[in-house]
Amino acid sequence: MTKKQYAFYPGCSSQKGASAANYITSFGVICDKLDIQLNEIPDWNCCAASIGYAEGGELPRIVMGARNLALSDQHLPGQDIVSGCPACWLANREATERLQHSSSLMAEANEALKEVSLNLRTDFNTKSRHFTEVLIEDIGYAGMKAPVIKPLDGVKIAGYVGCQANRPYGIAGESFENPQYLDKMIETVGAEAVPYDQKVTCCGGALAFSEPEKAQALIRNIVESAYDHGADLIVTPCPLCQANVEIYQSEINKKQGTKFNMPVVYYTQLLNVAYGGSIKESGLDGQLIRAEKLEKIAGK
Amino acid sequence: MTTAMTTANETAVAKYKNNFLKEVEATVEEGHWVKMCMQCGVCAGSCPFGPHWEHSPQKIFMMIRAGKREEVLKSDSMWMCTSCYSCMVRCPRQLPITHIMHGLANYAYRLGLSPRGQPNQAIAKLFWDSALKYGRVNELKFSLAMYFRDGFVQGVKNALAMQGVGLGLVKAGRLNPLEIISGHTCKDTSGIHKMIAKAREIEDRRRGLA
Structure with missing residues (x-):
């Protein structure tokens, strides 16, 4: 079978030894089973993220994106640009839209791109997509189910979609207030999606760093609601949501006397375990709070 | 100012x-x-x-x-x-x-x-500076810069308060202490610096900030 080809934009947090390194590890088995080939964009740079606005402004931020788009178009023409990180996806997609909508912005961006000997063609409109879109739209739920050899029977999961995997673009056909796709993926691999009222709550994003108290109040709600609904673990499509919700549980415990110990994993890790991936292949050894239920299935 | x-x-x-x-x-x-x-x-x-x-x-x-x-x-x-x-x-x-x-x-x-002194303004600036310097964000240097933004003493306090989390991440393979000396970087960082300087120059001219 011919593999489906995509230009791959990993993003800073997904590099080796970075905070979402285990996320990218868990792509391996999935791509293998579903015949997906991710071709890394050569010499990609940071997408500038939302938080880049203060120092960056509009044009420099869009230009950071434009360089990645131009590199992708040059080296991997015709391939959709795929990222696992919602912030990267958003930035790439936003850059594409803004440049398409304004010929003057496009001209300005190309003037800056001359400094790196690149040019973005004015009719550039290659799609930037999140990896969940590839799974849902190109593979489909039935396709995702086909390679399941170890259904995650009896595992109760809170599907935490968060912000940027859902807003402002989101997955086509889903609602902003109550998107269903993550719950459907959970059920596709044989686990149970528990009702979860904090599904689209903000984790604080980058401000978890600079406003720890305010962000930890949000994170507390996200974790508490998962416990209230009987979840064994939280699953998310976003590296920043994963890091914030997992890392700060110990801080909240220290300050507020809670006893949170709720694993937070990626949707790719669920698929990986269900497809027969080992603990290492699933990146489960990269959890601060180990997902014992998944490790037990992966270790079988 | x-x-x-x-x-x-x-x-x-x-x-x-x-x-x-x-x-x-x-x-x-x-x-x-x-x-x-x-x-x-x-x-x-x-x-x-x-x-x-x-x-x-x-x-x-x-x-x-x-x-x-x-x-x-x-x-x-x-x-x-x-x-x-x-x-x-x-x-x-x-x-x-x-x-x-x-x-x-x-x-x-x-x-x-x-x-x-607005903390979110500080983090936004540090993030952008980190992204530009190497073309990609260096999470370790970015975190340390954030902890030490109010001086050395406060920085040590902040870093110590979070050391458990930091060590946990190192153990989990999600934070590389070596990033402090040699982190991930783009090949064409000097090109990126010139490109962003140019973009800023164009935008400042347009906004009357030049």
Whole structure:
């Protein structure tokens, strides 16, 4: 079978030894089973993220994106640009839209791109997509189910979609207030999606760093609601949501006397375990709070 | 505040006189949308940091139309944006509220009017600087710069308070101590520096900040 080809934009947090390194590890088995080939964009740079606005402004931020788009178009023409990180996806997609909508912005961006000997063609409109879109739209739920050899029977999961995997673009056909796709993926691999009222709550994003108290109040709600609904673990499509919700549980415990110990994993890790991936292949050894239920299935 | 910033502010005041809406439309990212706000307040009720800011986006937009230039540009509100996009997707007029708030923050910052020592302003700047320096964000250096932004003593305290988390991440393979000497980097960092300098020069000229 011919593999489906995509230009791959990993993003800073997904590099080796970075905070979402285990996320990218868990792509391996999935791509293998579903015949997906991710071709890394050569010499990609940071997408500038939302938080880049203060120092960056509009044009420099869009230009950071434009360089990645131009590199992708040059080296991997015709391939959709795929990222696992919602912030990267958003930035790439936003850059594409803004440049398409304004010929003057496009001209300005190309003037800056001359400094790196690149040019973005004015009719550039290659799609930037999140990896969940590839799974849902190109593979489909039935396709995702086909390679399941170890259904995650009896595992109760809170599907935490968060912000940027859902807003402002989101997955086509889903609602902003109550998107269903993550719950459907959970059920596709044989686990149970528990009702979860904090599904689209903000984790604080980058401000978890600079406003720890305010962000930890949000994170507390996200974790508490998962416990209230009987979840064994939280699953998310976003590296920043994963890091914030997992890392700060110990801080909240220290300050507020809670006893949170709720694993937070990626949707790719669920698929990986269900497809027969080992603990290492699933990146489960990269959890601060180990997902014992998944490790037990992966270790079988 | 540098002299250049003071001059940019004075120039803007002279140029737009008391028409702050016109100034915002000309200089702020997506600022031309502000006049479309119908004051429903859905944005105010949608913000996860709602209890923490001085003015809601709804208020900021009306203050812009009322010409309250100083109050708007000195407000901490724009700096409280987590970029969750809730206000934006719920706005019945589909205003790009998140982007306008970012744009206002950037403009206030470039004029030297934004609140000093605002922690989210600090993190935004550190993030951008880190991304530019190597072409990619160095998470370790970025974190340390954030902890040490208020001086060495406070930095050591901050770092010690988070050392458990840091060691956990190192053990899990999600934080590499070697990043402090040799981290991930783009090949063409010097090109990226020139490209961004050029972009900033073009944008500053267009916004009257040059």
